[in-house]
Amino acid sequence: MFTRVKGFRDIFGDEIPYWHKVEKSFHKVFKRYEYTEFKLPVLEKVEVFQRGIGDTTDIVEKEMFVFDDKGGDKLALRPEGTASIVRGYIENRLYTGNAIAKYYYYGPMFRRERPQKGRFRQFYQVGIEAFGSSAPSLDAEVIKTMQDIFDECGILDIVSLNINSIGCPKCRPLYKEKLISYLTDKKDQLCDDCLNRLNRNPLRVLDCKIDRCKSATRNAPKMVDHLCDECNSHFEKTKQFLTFFNIKFNIDPFMVRGLDYYVKTAFEFVTDRLGASSAVGGGGRYDGLIKTLGGPDIPGIGYAIGVDRLVTLMMEKNIPVNRTKKVFVVFFEETFKEGFEMIELLRKNDISTGFDYEFGNFKNQFKKADRNSADWVIIIGTSEKERGIVQLKDMKTGVQFEVKKEEIIEKLTL
Template sequence: MMEKLRTVRGVHDLLPDALHKHKKVIKAGLNVSSKYCYSEIEIPIFEFSEVFKKPLGNSSDIVTKENYIFKDRSDDELMLRPEGTSGVVRAFLNAGLVQDIPQRFSYFGPMFRYERPQKGRLRQFKQFGVECIGISNSMADIEVISLGYEFLNKLNIIDKISLKINSLGDADSRLNYTKALIDYLNDYKSQLSKDSLKRLSENPLRILDSKNSVDQKILINAPNVLDYLNERSKERFENVCEGLDILKIKYEIDKSLVRGLDYYCHTAFEFITDELGSQGTVLAGGRYDGLSKMLGGVEVAGVGWAAGVERLALMVQGEYINSPDIVLMAQTEVYNHLLLPIMNKLINEGFRVEIIYTGNISKKFKRANKINASFVVLLGEEEVAKKVIKLRNMMLGSEQLIDLNQGIKVIRKTLQN
């Protein structure tokens, strides 16, 4: 392979087969979310970097080391979007929709993160997501999780996926808990992993999902987030769980589930599979009531999630088939141009048509067979003279000389069965 002719690391071409699966995932998402009355929106692929920096938190990996930040010709600092929520909320604020809540949005498109590529982890990847903005009631959390569940269900993969859920509580609860956690962990400072030690001062909650075995041992007796929820937060979380029970959606409360991004509060959840190696999270989200304010807007409640399109596509079955209903061929090249008006007529009748221009008759039939054509229309000396076509049914191997209009009827009738 020519070394210079390649895509950049972690960025892949999508050939028909893979693209087909991606579309299948996105279609299912749009389909289900539109039934929940979520409206599709599209927002820019890049924004002023502040749009992401503020809400995601300056200590988050996404902002510190995984960003694609660059300056354009007018010296504005821009960032390729690493996720969708911040942009959606920004768009919501810009459009003045605070005056018209609730708003329910769905979106999909490429996101960018400078990470080390792996299976199911790319530098340019697609997310499909939904956001329910303007409802602080816990019902919205349930609605959104239910939507995610139905989405995965439509993709026929829900039985390979489990749901984990947790609550971080409101700002008060979060603060109290963080204090307690720091107090506890301070006694183990000498044993904590390097990463965790760093987080102790920057973002203590993130220590909870450390996979370091020593950290995990220390964490066994650490204070539990759920014990530090104040009445309001606790009741809220119970409501969410109850709602899931009523929907018969199975879940597991995971006290170590902490979303990595600063803007989350209250409900956090993840749909996880063990089929994708270490990239098991397939759909994740939570509540982000503080986000709007971080962006400089008024306080607006919100919940949502995002799903990894290529991760889901890896789990989805189905090959891409695009075989023609009818293949057109001429006995010799001189008749090739006579095939074009026939093609136009046939595609206007709604058929999928391909013309085979080269090769001898035998080769042409081989090709027609290979691409799985249902019918062949053959034009030769005799047909042209008699102003008919030869129509061959490739499934049966039968053929007849027939007027084109009559032939169309035959084809239609056959394909309907």
């Protein structure tokens, strides 16, 4: 017997209605905010992520699934969506014109991480990207879309928003110097990975989840205390617009996110229901990324939500979801015509309908209806045929009653 690859999983059964609710929710929210869907390829040239995400990030150094194809290209399964959508935005010259471009994407991502609760090697993300404006009001509106999705999914009360400003290329170098100086005195407390990051990418040390590294950085210098005037003004205005949008937030001065392209605003919605994997969704501003990947100097901001984690929270909270009502039609050789007409009528009205392909006796057909988890059974015998009615049985309560054939759809869809 074959088994799943480690870190990958099958999704089926009672979990599926939760996924459908998430999908319906984000489609609804993104329509309100004028976002259009962008479908991305699963494979990209590895350079897209090396240049976009950053060579010194954990994703590029450790976590990508990379292979050589027969044409000589080095390819990677996408570990995230932003670099891919920026590549598509540039390649398809979608930057012509002055309008702000708003896109959303949805699909599986791949990272060779250690599997744990809420974390898989194939995981699903839904995200948005907005190109063409550096306005703080856009930052706040982007965050509002994520809040609206969590509200639609019924988990807004168990997540909280953390925000930070991580500066820009003008003010970050001085902060890095101070951070390196501080961390150098704490070298004996840092893990091997953070020792390696210390001079190459010291901000990554602030993102480390190992306890002794978190302890070492507890009193580290804060980026928000070293912002240039432009970044400070942007952050203050972003907080003001969040308040206008009635969004509650906490300032987390050590949140840096795990990708190198972020500047200025960074944000995460977090929960205490997922153990170490506390972030349900997050993102930030990346004003230099489009230029880095070969496009014009256009600002951008976006985020991604971990759908697997979102579904886990919804299931743990037992959020009500719409489950498909199933109907099973019981009929016999003498009522074939009426039985198949009924099946066709139900299916044309989008009602999930089954029947016994072997046309067993009455008892056996009811057993199959029960095994099929039918909510309703429609019975069409010779008596029902002659009178132009059907028997409708509620399988949950056991109540059975007569219904005119022309009224059956109305009865089942109430």
